[in-house]
Every structure is written in C-alpha cells, then in structure tokens.
Amino acid sequence: MKSLGKILGLVILGLLLLIVALGFALTHLFDPNDYKDEIRALAREKAGLELDIAGDIGWSLFPWLGLELHDTTLASVQTPEQPFADLRMLGLSVRVLPLLSREVQMSDITLNGLNLTLNRDEKGRGNWEGVGRPTTSETPPDNAAAQPAEPSTDEQRSDNTRRPLQLDIDSLTISDARVTYHDAQSGQQFSAEGIELTTGAIREATSIPVKLNAFFGSNKPVMRARTELQGALRFDTKLQRYQLEDLRLSGEASGEPLQGKTLSFSAQGQLLADLAADIAEWTSLKFTANQLRGLGELKARDLQNQPKISGALSIAEFNLREFLESIGQQLPAMADNTALGKAELVTRLAGTPTSLTFEEINLKLDGSTFTGQIAVSDFAKQSLRVDLSGDQFNLDRYLPPPGKDDGAAAARQSEVRATEAAVIGSGTTPLPDKPTQQAWSSTTVLPVGSLRSLDTRVNLNIDNLTAMKLPLDNFALKARTAGGLLTLEQLRGGLYNGRLEASASLDVRPQIPLLTAQTRMAHVPIEGLLQSQGEQVVIKGLLNLDSDLRTQGNSQQAWIDNLNGKIGFLIDNGVLVDANLEQQLCRAIATLNRKPLNSEPRGKDTPFRELKGNLILRNGVASNPDLKVSIPGLTVNGNGDVDLRVLGMDYRVGIVIEGDKGEMPDPACAVNERYVGIEWPLRCRGPLELGAKACRFDNDRLGKIAARLAGDKLNQTIEEKLGDKVSPELKDALKGLFNR
Numbered sequence: 001m002k003s004l005g006k007i008l009g010l011v012i013l014g015l016l017l018l019i020v021a022l023g024f025a026l027t028h029l030f031d032p033n034d035y036k037d038e039i040r041a042l043a044r045e046k047a048g049l050e051l052d053i054a055g056d057i058g059w060s061l062f063p064w065l066g067l068e069l070h071d072t073t074l075a076s077v078q079t080p081e082q083p084f085a086d087l088r089m090l091g092l093s094v095r096v097l098p099l100l101s102r103e104v105q106m107s108d109i110t111l112n113g114l115n116l117t118l119n120r121d122e123k124g125r126g127n128w129e130g131v132g133r134p135t136t137s138e139t140p141p142d143n144a145a146a147q148p149a150e151p152s153t154d155e156q157r158s159d160n161t162r163r164p165l166q167l168d169i170d171s172l173t174i175s176d177a178r179v180t181y182h183d184a185q186s187g188q189q190f191s192a193e194g195i196e197l198t199t200g201a202i203r204e205a206t207s208i209p210v211k212l213n214a215f216f217g218s219n220k221p222v223m224r225a226r227t228e229l230q231g232a233l234r235f236d237t238k239l240q241r242y243q244l245e246d247l248r249l250s251g252e253a254s255g256e257p258l259q260g261k262t263l264s265f266s267a268q269g270q271l272l273a274d275l276a277a278d279i280a281e282w283t284s285l286k287f288t289a290n291q292l293r294g295l296g297e298l299k300a301r302d303l304q305n306q307p308k309i310s311g312a313l314s315i316a317e318f319n320l321r322e323f324l325e326s327i328g329q330q331l332p333a334m335a336d337n338t339a340l341g342k343a344e345l346v347t348r349l350a351g352t353p354t355s356l357t358f359e360e361i362n363l364k365l366d367g368s369t370f371t372g373q374i375a376v377s378d379f380a381k382q383s384l385r386v387d388l389s390g391d392q393f394n395l396d397r398y399l400p401p402p403g404k405d406d407g408a409a410a411a412r413q414s415e416v417r418a419t420e421a422a423v424i425g426s427g428t429t430p431l432p433d434k435p436t437q438q439a440w441s442s443t444t445v446l447p448v449g450s451l452r453s454l455d456t457r458v459n460l461n462i463d464n465l466t467a468m469k470l471p472l473d474n475f476a477l478k479a480r481t482a483g484g485l486l487t488l489e490q491l492r493g494g495l496y497n498g499r500l501e502a503s504a505s506l507d508v509r510p511q512i513p514l515l516t517a518q519t520r521m522a523h524v525p526i527e528g529l530l531q532s533q534g535e536q537v538v539i540k541g542l543l544n545l546d547s548d549l550r551t552q553g554n555s556q557q558a559w560i561d562n563l564n565g566k567i568g569f570l571i572d573n574g575v576l577v578d579a580n581l582e583q584q585l586c587r588a589i590a591t592l593n594r595k596p597l598n599s600e601p602r603g604k605d606t607p608f609r610e611l612k613g614n615l616i617l618r619n620g621v622a623s624n625p626d627l628k629v630s631i632p633g634l635t636v637n638g639n640g641d642v643d644l645r646v647l648g649m650d651y652r653v654g655i656v657i658e659g660d661k662g663e664m665p666d667p668a669c670a671v672n673e674r675y676v677g678i679e680w681p682l683r684c685r686g687p688l689e690l691g692a693k694a695c696r697f698d699n700d701r702l703g704k705i706a707a708r709l710a711g712d713k714l715n716q717t718i719e720e721k722l723g724d725k726v727s728p729e730l731k732d733a734l735k736g737l738f739n740r
Contacts, residue, residue: 033057048133050075052083067092078130088113088176107170114177114195122184169202189219199233207245208233223255231271240275247271259328265289269297278303282311290326292318309351317344317364336397342366354379361388368393383455392464439647440556448554451508454481469532470495484509498524498542514552515559521545526571536689541574541611549617560620560644567622570612575605578693606631613638620645627653637679647688653695654679 036053043051055070068091075083091110119127177195182188193215200209212229231247250266269285281299288294298311320343324331331340344364350357357375364370372388458479465475472493479488486506493500504517526543530536549565552558613627620643627638640651656679684695 044077046134048077048130050077050080050083055089074131076128076130079127082119082127084118084127085114085116087111087115109169109172111172111174112176114174116177116179118179118181120183120185124185172197172199172202174198187220191217193217205236206234210244218255221256223253223257225251225253227251242273242275244271257328259330261326261328263289263327273303275303290323292323307353310349312348313345313358314347315343315345317342319343320365333400334398335401339366339397363388366397378455381455382453385457387459388461390460390462390465393462393466395465395467396469439645440560442555442557444554445556446506446508446513446554448508448513451481451486451506452484454486456481465493469534470529471532472500495521496525496528498522500524512552513554514550516550517547518549519545519547523572526574538577538579538693539571539574539611540577541571541608544570544572563617563620563644565617567615567617568613569615570610572610574611575607578604579606579695608636615642617644624651640684642688648686649684649688649694651684651695653682653684655682656680 033056036057039053040051043049052073052075053069053071055072057067057069068089069087070089072087072090073083074085074087075081089110089112091108093107117127121127174195174197177197178191178193179195180189180191194213196211196213198211202208210229210231210233212227214227216225216227217223227249228251229247229249232245234243234245235241246268247270248266248268251264253263253265254261265288267285267287270283271281272283273280279299279301280303281297283297285296285298286294287296292315294313294315296311296313298309300307300309302308319341321331321338321340324340334340342365346362347358348360350359355375355377356379357373357377359373361370361372361374368390370388370390370393373385374388375385377383377385456479458477460475460477462475463473465472472495475493476490477488478490479486481487484507486508488502488504491500491502491504499520499522501520502518504515507514522544523542524545525540527537527540529543530538545567546569547565547567549563549567551560551562551564553562609630611627611629613624615622615624617623622642622644623640624642625639627636629636629638635656637654637656638651640649642649642651656677680697682695682697686694
C-alpha cells in the first residue's frame with residue numbers, strides 16, 4: 001500500500017510538472033500576436049466588431065489566465081472607417097482553478113487611455129450600431145425551428161443545481177479616459193473627459209469603496225463642470241439590489257447659463273435601487289449650491305414602466321437675491337433693492353417624466369408666508385399651475401422703481417406749475433389752453449411672443465396685499481392663459497373699507513393685441529386713491545364706479561389713443577377741496593348787486609351730497625355730457641371733454657341757485673329771487689392736474705346773464721309805472737323789446 005501511495009504521489013507530481021511545463025511552453029513558445037488576423041476575423045464574424053490591435057498582445061495561462069492589449073481600436077463592421085473606441089492599454093487576469101467552480105477571481109483590472117467617441121449622423125444612425133450582432137449565422141432547418149429540442153432531465157437537473165456566478169476582483173482602475181457624444185441632427189454634443197475611477201475589492205454583498213473624478217461639458221448651452229464622487233458600493237445580483245452608501249458628490253460648474261459665474265455644488269446621502277421591487281430612493285439627502293443649503297429625500301417607483309417620484313424638500317433661509325446673482329441671473333431693477341433678501345422653503349414633491357408638482361408648500365419670502373401648491377403639469381408645453389394663499393405681501397417692493405421724468409414730461413410739469421402759480425396767485429388771470437405735450441410713452445410694453453406660448457392657471461389669495469400703493473385686504477385673484485388668450489377671471493378685494501372687483505382679457509393672437517377690462521368699485525374713499533398715487537387731493541367722498549373699457553396696441557400711447565368704452569361714477573358725501581364755489585358765486589352776485597364784499601371766505605372747500613355722471617370714451621377723449629353735483633342750495637351741472645392723450649380738459653360747469661334759505665356768507669351777495677333758477681357759468685380749461693383750480697366764471701356767458709337780469713328789472717319797472725294805464729299787448733311788446 002505504501003508503494004502504491006508512493007506511486008500515485010509520483011504520478012500526481014509528474015502530472016503537475018507536466019501541466020507546469022505545458023503552461024510554460026504555451027506561454028513561451030506560443031505567441032498570440034501571430035494570430036491577430038484570426039482574432040480580427042473572429043471578432044468580425046461573432047460580434048460585428050472591427051478590431052485593430054496595433055500593439056502587442058501579452059498573456060499568461062497558469063495559475064492566472066491573463067490578457068494585456070495595447071493600442072487597440074474598435075469600430076462597427078457597418079462603419080469600419082469610423083472607430084468609436086480606441087484603447088491605450090487593457091490589463092486583466094483571472095485565476096484558472098476557481099473558474100471550474102463558476103467563481104471569477106480576478107486580480108487588478110487596469111484600463112488606461114480609453115477614448116470612446118459616439119456619433120449620430122444626419123440620418124440618425126450611430127457609429128456603434130451593429131456591434132454585438134454576428135455577421136454570419138447558420139439557419140436551422142425548418143423542422144428544427146418549429147420543434148426546438150427540449151433539454152433532458154439530467155440537463156435540467158444540472159442547470160437547477162448549478163451554482164450562480166460569483167465575482168471576485170481585487171480592484172478596478174480606469175485612468176485618462178474620455179467619452180464624447182455628438183448628434184449631427186441637433187448639433188448637440190456632450191463629453192466626459194479626464195475620467196479617473198478607482199475601486200477597492202469588488203465582491204458581492206460587501207462594501208466596495210468607489211472614487212470617480214471627471215470633467216463634463218456640453219455645447220448647447222456651453223457648459224463645463226468638474227465633479228468628484230465618493231462612496232461605498234454594495235450589490236446583490238440574486239436579489240437585484242444595489243446600494244451606494246455614504247455618497248458624497250461635489251464639484252463646480254460654469255458656462256453660458258451662469259453668465260461667467262461659478263456654481264459650487266455638493267450632495268450626499270444613501271442611494272438604493274431595488275430592481276425586483278421596481279423602486280429606487282435617495283435618503284438622508286443633503287445638498288448645497290453656493291450659499292443655498294437644503295435637506296430632503298427622493299423616492300421613485302414603477303421604474304420599468306412609467307416612473308413616478310415623490311419626496312420632501314427643505315431649504316434653509318438664504319439670500320435669494322445674492323444666490324441668483326451668484327449664478328449669473330440678472331434681476332430686473334426693483335423699487336426696493338433689498339427685496340428677495342430672505343427666502344425659505346419646505347415642501348413635498350411629486351413628479352413624472354413629463355411633470356413636477358410642489359405640494360404642501362410653506363414658502364417664506366421677505367416676511368411673507370405662502371402655502372399651497374405649484375406645478376408644471378407639462379414640461380413640453382411649460383404648463384404652469386399655481387394655487388397659493390398668503391398672509392401679506394407688498395408687491396410694490398418687487399415692481400420697477402419709478403422712472404425719471406423724460407424731457408416731454410418735465411416740460412409738461414413745468415407748464416402745469418407755471419399755470420397753477422398764475423391761477424392761484426391772482427385768481428383773475430385768464431384760463432390756460434389745454435396742454436399740448438405728449439403724456440404717454442410709445443415704448444413697446446408686452447412681450448407678445450412669450451405671451452402667446454403661455455399655458456398657466458393661477459389662483460391666489462392674500463389676506464393683505466399692497467399693489468400700486470393700494471392696500472387690498474382679503475385679496476383674491478383667478479387667472480388663466482392658453483393659446484395666446486390671457487384672462488383675468490376675477491380680481492377682488494377690500495379697499496379702504498370699500499370693495500374693488502375687476503376682470504380683464506388680453507388677446508395676443510392677432511398681430512395687434514386687444515385689451516378689455518371691467519372694473520367695479522363700491523364705497524371707496526376717492527381721497528385714498530389720489531393720495532396712494534401721489535396725486536393732489538382735489539376731491540373727497542365715497543366713490544362708486546362701473547367701467548367697461550377696450551383698447552388695442554402695445555404701448556401706453558397706443559392704448560390711450562385707442563381707448564373706448566364707458567365709465568359711470570357716483571361720489572357720495574363729497575367735498576371739492578380748495579374750491580370754494582360758494583365764495584366765487586358770492587363774488588359774482590355782489591358784482592351784480594353792485595355791493596362790495598365785507599367779509600372773508602368762511603372756508604376753502606365746497607361740500608356736496610353727490611356727484612355723478614358718465615364718461616363716454618372715444619379714441620382717448622372722455623366726454624362727460626351729464627355731470628351733476630348736488631350741493632345744499634345749489635345744483636352743479638357739467639359737460640365737456642377730458643383729452644387723455646394730453647391730460648388736458650375743456651369743461652363747462654353751470655351752477656344753479658335753488659333758493660336755499662340759509663344764511664349767505666356776506667350780505668353783499670344775498671340771494672335775490674331774481675337769481676333763483678339761473679345757471680351761473682364756469683369754465684375749466686388747462687392741465688388736468690390743476691383740478692378745480694383751473695376753473696373760473698365764464699365772463700362772456702356771465703355778461704349775457706347780467707343783460708338778461710337787467711332786462712327783467714326794467715320789465716318790472718315798466719309793470720310798476722304803467723300799471724293798468726296801457727293795454728297788456730303794449731306792455732308785452734315793451735318787455736320783449738328789452739329782453740332781446
């Protein structure tokens with residue numbers, strides 16, 4: 001037995017020596033470089049790959065099956081003249097004996113100088129197409145194709161008991177690699193350069209350290225980014241579960257969208273993809289972008305069909321203005337240059353490949369808080385949906401600052417000041433002609449092209465809103481745009497304890513935009529409106545207004561020149577400020593009575609019960625045919641035009657004494673019964689800014705009234721003197737003579 005054991009030992013030793021000798025002989029006496037043509041032919045026929053090995057092939061057989069390629073290019077057999085990859089060096093080796101038990105034990109895999117160039121031509125064909133498909137194949141007989149052979153029971157048992165492939169690689173190193181993609185149809189180009197990838201030992205169900213560095217670029221738009229990724233990769237092929245633990249991604253980006261600025265970014269967290277469950281998630285997410293800091297989580301489901309994402313996002317308070325400027329986004333000039341100084345966001349999000357929704361929003365902006373939802377329902381159509389509620393918001397802070405007066409406006413203001421000084425100074429100077437300066441800009445206002453493509457729906461509710469210096473409470477707005485038609489369905493809110501409601505539309509589908517607007521005000525103090533706009537308060541009272549206006553064009557001047565419609569107004573319990581009509585009337589009556597005034601005016605204002613009328617607008621000129629003001633003891637009638645094109649007026653006012661028995665301010669202007677029912681004429685002419693200060697008694701018409709009163713007095717004298725001494729016919733003839 002000992003002899004037999006010794007013999008077996010010698011046989012095994014001899015076999016091992018023979019195997020070693022054979023391996024030595026194969027690796028030293030057999031040169032694979034002599035078979036490059038056969039290798040090329042095999043790659044062409046079996047893989048559709050045009051392989052060109054310019055460098056040497058190095059190899060080893062035992063105990064490692066090793067391969068090393070140098071200066072190799074790859075191309076599809078369909079486009080052999082357009083290689084899609086070239087490789088400076090590839091080195092790998094596999095332990096031989098573990099292969100017998102389906103274990104792949106590899107040493108370090110080294111890939112150096114890979115240059116992968118992928119191109120699509122004008123017809124959409126890629127230079128990699130055809131790779132992986134054999135160029136020749138044998139067609140099986142018809143009966144064989146129709147009736148495939150079933151594996152034997154032993155083969156099935158062997159397949160069922162076969163061990164899964166196990167992977168074991170000491171490390172993977174990729175250095176100096178480059179990948180580019182170019183699409184000739186769109187002109188789009190992407191690149192990843194300077195790719196450096198290193199890993200630790202690659203074994204299933206173990207933590208694999210991974211580090212990747214690369215530079216990414218694109219041409220439309222021109223962008224450049226440097227990135228670095230670190231983490232620990234873990235995978236289980238049987239469970240189809242893949243994890244990237246302790247991910248840390250950082251880098252910098254610059255390019256055209258950033259206008260020469262640099263965006264520094266970072267992200268970290270835990271990534272998981274469970275293909276068996278068809279889900280993926282990113283938890284413990286932390287990210288930065290310049291001074292922006294945020295937390296969150298993202299989850300995706302239905303990866304194989306219609307992916308859907310959900311998650312949460314929280315962005316800490318940051319300076320939004322500085323952030324936007326740091327990424328090259330130029331903000332328009334605002335009335336408050338500290339606006340957008342504080343922003344904070346907490347929200348949940350949901351999305352699909354075509355949409356994204358921010359739900360349960362809690363947005364804080366410059367002291368205002370908004371809640372609700374914002375969504376882009378269709379990326380291709382840029383369909384925006386907004387449904388927000390806020391506590392308070394000052395819109396004026398974000399609007400453009402007030403513009404400086406141009407030359408025409410300055411000249412007009414100079415004219416107004418000079419006219420006002422003259423009128424107020426003496427009170428007897430002639431009334432000025434209406435201004436002739438242009439009051440409106442001809443600069444284009446609406447971005448028609450952008451408005452035509454808008455698809456939005458907006459629902460906004462704010463407890464307290466300041467807009468155009470008007471304080472609106474319980475403000476609500478509903479608006480929508482589609483196909484070039486912008487519709488303000490509803491705008492309402494409280495205004496100085498009154499109510500404001502409005503609706504409007506803007507149609508940019510035709511070449512010349514069309515605008516319509518309807519407005520209703522109820523019990524709004526008109527002095528509040530004037531003060532809020534920086535205008536002088538020339539009238540007080542509660543304004544009730546209904547308007548229906550339309551115009552067309554794309555500038556202030558065009559809108560005014562084409563303004564048409566109707567405005568009805570009523571002012572209750574009002575006051576004409578700095579316009580003592582009673583005193584002016586008293587002066588006129590005293591003149592007729594030929595008596596001097598003995599007292600000073602009691603006040604500067606004229607109260608009235610109501611002021612009402614209608615404005616008919618025709619191409620920028622507002623005609624008011626029916627103004628009526630009810631003042632105790634007086635009725636004021638008015639008619640005339642307000643030319644909005646030049647902000648001038650030419651208006652006639654008639655004051656009718658109704659026989660009030662109240663005490664007049666001065667005995668010299670005591671109301672004589674002869675004056676009751678007479679319409680005393682005033683004329684207002686000049687810049688609209690003067691208001692009631694541009695009004696004076698119409699001397700021409702006043703003279704006619706004086707002549708008529710003189711005729712009435714003479715008729716009375718005739719009646720007293722003649723009595724019954726003459727016939728009635730003669731008395732009527734004499735009266736008619738003096739009344740002409």
